[in-house]
Amino acid sequence: MNLAVSEITQKFNASLTFKIFSICFASTHIPLLALITYLVTGFRSEAIPVLGTVLGATLIGTAFCLASVWMLIKPLHEIAKTVETYRANGAVKPVRSKRTDEVGVVTNGISVLIVELDATLSQLRRQATTDVLTGLGNRRWLKDIGSMEIARAARESTAISVVVFDLDHFKSINDEFGHDVGDQVLMAAGATIQHNLRPYDIAARIGGEEFCLVLPRTGTTAAIAIADRLRKELAAKAIGPLPAGRVTASFGVYRGDPKSESLKVMLTAADRKLYSAKNNGRNAVHWAAARSVSGESVAS
Template sequence: MSLTVSEITQKVSASLTFKIFSICFASTHIPLLALVVYLVTGFRSEAMPVLGTVLAATLIGTGFCLASVWMLIKPLHEISVAVEAYRSTGAVKPIRSKRTDEVGVVTNGISMLITELDATLSQLRRQATTDVLTGLGNRRWLKEIGSMEITRAMRERTPVSVVVFDLDHFKSINDEFGHDVGDQVLMATGATIQHNLRPYDIAARIGGEEFCLVLPKTGTAAAIAIAERLRKELASRAIGVLPAGRVTASFGVYRGDPANESLKVMLTAADRKLYSAKNSGRNTVHWAVAKSITGESVAS
């Protein structure tokens, strides 16, 4: 089967072996060609001029060889830099080579693999830190992000509050109406939270029917107002077969002291107020303030 000139040219351009052979052949023959041209053109054939011509041509051939080899392997250098950057910083730098030889194939293949790997890892991170049912963060995510917010509040000396709330009589909803309705309630709760919170607030589902909010730059009064807004909206919603007022929640609010308390301590304090709210009849908000914070009442 005969090949056209275009097909031959394409195959040659896609062959790294041919390119390397061509560079080596040209580089090693430049001194010989220079000597032939020198003699044919009638220049003197004394030893020193001939030696000078050969040495100059050898330097030119060496330079040509080095430059050509560098152009061949440059994409590999770029992709190695991209791989190292991704390993050290997680930054993805797409690289696209127009070459069709082996170096181009390897460069484009590795670049695509890095991009696909980063997308896969990002998806896995989201799955590992997101509650599938509500779309909120999970306990693991809350621990990581919430702790960062506490540290930031301590550094910037800004207030931070924690809200823990629990859906009232959720087990009876599952028992009476089935888990599908229970899932609807959880999804509606997640949507209500996302609708009412500010962009920088942190919300997570930390248990079966238990949720947590970390509210940066939020004092006691503002945190209580947010909890009350969520409580009223949940109580006013009809969810599936459940009429308005059937789904309620009890809230514990705690204004923490980021300079002296960890996220775990704040969650424990908010949880105590949550159980206080449940013991007092449910569907209410109880709150407390860290004792080390002056100028505010200590408890509800």
């Protein structure tokens, strides 16, 4: 007997159809049950009392039906709000239903799908904006985030500098030691950059062996110091078969004017100083500053 009751209960809990049928059955029979009870208990059978009893029972049955249906679909209402919130601002609010019927299955399934979708989209965004080999940002990411930082510097009237550097004789490393060693050099350069930059600095790999730094709230002197520290650390590294001093880099530093210059203009100016460093012996830091802010430092 207990086993049969348990099986019926499980089927009831797992079946939305059974629940809806039960609600409809109970709701439609409440007026009839009320009328039978009214008459059996010996109350008057005149039309008005009977009609009042039936109408009251009908209202009670309707309220019971609405409340029961609302309880059935409430998880769907919550998951709908979760979907709209995610579409509006990307916020993920998982919804968990303990029910085992179709509504519970759908609610939990959609909630899990939203979480998985958000994780997948986050991973795709990282892949679209991150250089896989070095872990730094890529050119597309630099364009977006760098332009935002320049706009912020313009609003707040703060300094901003750009550093572009290139690994010296990188092609000869690939040719002599192979691309595996070349990849090790690039990864070491990425790790060195990440180790030396501040939390708010921006770093990206923008070419084969070319890197870029955007340094918010950083004047010429501080930017030169950062570039020179990176230069020395790279030159001191022994990477695979390459002894210390074999991997060097040339740096171009440019202190820009965020109120009048774009990221593209600053990158071009820093790139010119990079080639100046390469043409004058490599493994060096050359710099310049926009005319409007050049009083801080003399261009190299």
